[in-house]
Amino acid sequence: MTEAAQTRRNPGDLPGELIMWVLIVSELAVFGAALLIFLVLRLADPQGFAESQSQLHRLSAGINTMVLVSSGFAAALAARAAETGTAGARRVVRRLLAVAILLGGVFLLLKGIEYADAARRGLGLEAHVFFTFYWLLTLFHAAHVVAGMVILAIVSIRANADAVEASAQFWHMVDLVWVILFPVIYLL
Amino acid sequence: MKLSWSDPLVRAWVALMALSLVATAVAILRPQSPAWAGTAAGAVILGFAWLKARIILNRYLGLAFVSAARRAFGAGLGAFALAALVLYALGQGG
Numbered sequence: 001m002t003e004a005a006q007t008r009r010n011p012g013d014l015p016g017e018l019i020m021w022v023l024i025v026s027e028l029a030v031f032g033a034a035l036l037i038f039l040v041l042r043l044a045d046p047q048g049f050a051e052s053q054s055q056l057h058r059l060s061a062g063i064n065t066m067v068l069v070s071s072g073f074a075a076a077l078a079a080r081a082a083e084t085g086t087a088g089a090r091r092v093v094r095r096l097l098a099v100a101i102l103l104g105g106v107f108l109l110l111k112g113i114e115y116a117d118a119a120r121r122g123l124g125l126e127a128h129v130f131f132t133f134y135w136l137l138t139l140f141h142a143a144h145v146v147a148g149m150v151i152l153a154i155v156s157i158r159a160n161a162d163a164v165e166a167s168a169q170f171w172h173m174v175d176l177v178w179v180i181l182f183p184v185i186y187l188l
Numbered sequence: 189m190k191l192s193w194s195d196p197l198v199r200a201w202v203a204l205m206a207l208s209l210v211a212t213a214v215a216i217l218r219p220q221s222p223a224w225a226g227t228a229a230g231a232v233i234l235g236f237a238w239l240k241a242r243i244i245l246n247r248y249l250g251l252a253f254v255s256a257a258r259r260a261f262g263a264g265l266g267a268f269a270l271a272a273l274v275l276y277a278l279g280q281g282g
Contacts, residue, residue, distance in 0.1 A: 014257055015250035024249075032268045046279040062212030066205050069240075073201040076248045080197070081189060092189055172248045175220035179240040180268065183233045187215035188276050 019164075020169040024176065031088035031137065031177050035184045038133045045129075050178055053186070057114055061186040064110045064111075065178065066104060069146075072175040073105035075152065075168040082164040090159045097156040097164070100171060104149045134185055141181060144174045200247035204240055211236040219261040227277045234276075 014021050042049040078096035081089050102176050118124075118131075148171045155167040191198050211233050218229035245261050246252040 012253060012254060012256060028264070036268070036275065038199045039272055039279070043275065044213055049279070052231050058212060058216055062208060065208040065212070069201065069204040069208065069244075072244065072248050073197065073204075076197050077189070077191075081222045169249060172244055175248065176241055176244050179237055179244065180265070183211060183215075183237040184272060187211060188272075 004009070015165075017166045018188050020144055020173070023122075023167070024173045026094045027173055027177055031141075031181060032055050033139055034133070035181065038130075038137075038184065039188075041133075047127055049130045052123075052128045053188075054135075055118075055121070056186055058186050060110055060114055061182060062073055064107050064144070065182050067103050067107050067110070068175055068178050071100045071107070072172055074100040074103065075171040079161075079165045079168040082161040083087070084157060085161060093159040094156045094165055097152050097167075101149050101156075104145055104152075104171075108142060108145055111138070127152070137181055137185065141177055144177065196247055196252070200243050203243055207236045207240050207243075223280045226280045227273075228282070231273055232275045234269045234273050238265055241265045 078093045078100065081092045081096060123131050125132050128164045148167075151167045153172055155163045193199065212231050214232050219225045242262055242265065246258060251258040251261060
């Protein structure tokens with residue numbers, strides 16, 4: 001969102017689609033509540049949670065965080081380019097959305113490697129309550145990544161400014177959820 | 189399309205990358221004892237998560253221009269980070 005675009009709106013208006021903001025708040029509430037429940041359950045067995053967490057790939061998850069925020073950067077640039085409405089803008093928007101989708105694919109690839117390794121070592125849903133939450137929350141998030149990639153791909157066909165902005169909002173929501181999920185599951 | 193350091197989106201992306209890198213490094217390098225050191229590391233990690241969320245909301249999602257919503261999201265996410273830190277510290281025993 002550029003300053004010029006915001007000045008075209010009424011002061012205090014939320015940028016983009018209101019329904020996307022409802023979705024963002026809902027997703028943050030759902031993931032936030034689940035993560036707090038996770039931390040409450042940790043109180044009963046901090047050692048077990050620490051041992052379980054030590055079996056995750058922190059560095060890989062850290063790299064994935066940088067991949068996802070970079071993908072969000074590309075989506076934000078695409079939304080800004082779409083606002084200009086210039087003749088060459090559509091091609092730039094498509095390229096930026098392609099970059100965002102590609103980086104989403106890299107995120108899923110690294111997650112897939114992580115999941116395969118955890119499954120190979122027998123760290124399934126029932127290995128420990130830590131892994132129950134790990135699988136459910138990260139898979140739910142990964143499903144959002146897949147949905148976001150599909151939405152970005154569909155929107156890139158016409159590259160209409162409003163649609164690009166709404167799809168970028170969805171993509172930033174995926175980013176936002178990950179930046180609160182990542183520290184609690186992988187780092188604390 | 190030209191990008192420069194004066195572009196708020198570029199600065200937001202660089203900040204997000206740096207915060208992610210440092211938070212991961214803190215988690216990997218933190219000492220196992222005493223308990224307060226783990227809690228301090230947790231505070232840094234959650235503080236950085238709060239900052240990253242604010243950057244995404246303000247710059248990627250454009251809330252920098254909508255002060256009431258920016259404050260509401262900042263307070264809500266701050267409350268979450270504080271609750272998470274308290275629960276984490278209780279689990280650390282310090």
